[in-house]
Amino acid sequence: MSTLATLSAGDETYVLRRATDADVARIVELLAADQLGATRESAAELQPYRQAFAAIDADPAQLLVVATTSGGEIVATMQLTFIPGLARRGALRAQIEAVRVHEQHRSHGLGREMCEWAIAEARRRGCALVQLTSDKQRSDAHRFYQRLGFAASHEGFKLHL
């Protein structure tokens, strides 16, 4: 297990580490427990998720992480993607996707600690920008990201194929 950071939130200490194939089922549970994820995910059939995990894990531009309690239980996840581009003088950008915190571990700062770690990691890798999109239905999340310093400067467009 490659520990990336130790995070303190509320009375708990969490370990942030790179996800492994053995974590996939639990990460899918976190995705499915979400208000919008409930209809999108299907934890009964793990094979497509495990294939996707293999692609994520093989790609050095991807970093899928989990946060665990001191007892080793996975209670949160997020994915970072590092995207090279020409715009903004050849800026590397970090993109955050799929941030999920188990409801029993919300509202005492774990999500904030994880995102602050992600921002620091983006700095370490030389990124000029961190970006993410958040469904317009998630108004609590929007306040959360604004408190972290993000500006809601863009419209986020999605097209389902």
Added chain:
Amino acid sequence: MSTLATLSAGDETYVLRRATDADVARIVELLAADQLGATRESAAELQPYRQAFAAIDADPAQLLVVATTSGGEIVATMQLTFIPGLARRGALRAQIEAVRVHEQHRSHGLGREMCEWAIAEARRRGCALVQLTSDKQRSDAHRFYQRLGFAASHEGFKLHL
């Protein structure tokens, strides 16, 4: 030159192809000519752009394209990024960034042809979703993406480092 597609827009026929290092200066001109890009780009110093190009070109998840006239002049560009993820049953997503069309080649459908090609390419690669963000100041662009079938379902957050 690896031609990806031939696009017809207005009376012109354009060739869509993968960008090469020799195209970097012209792509930067297109980025800098943009209303928002004018303050962000610095075409006088190409080195950071060429380094970024090398990173893009080496990464199989990135596809930087240019559209040229029949005479070979580069008049448009866009970048596609293919991002594996666990959410939505392990969906691969395509992200479109840095779409720019030279002002003399706008408003007769070249941008639409390029984006439709991008959507088709995303389908060919098995993506479940195409996504992009667009600055809230670009209201014309928003109507353009909505006509292409995109929904403005998300807030796009950015944090400059």
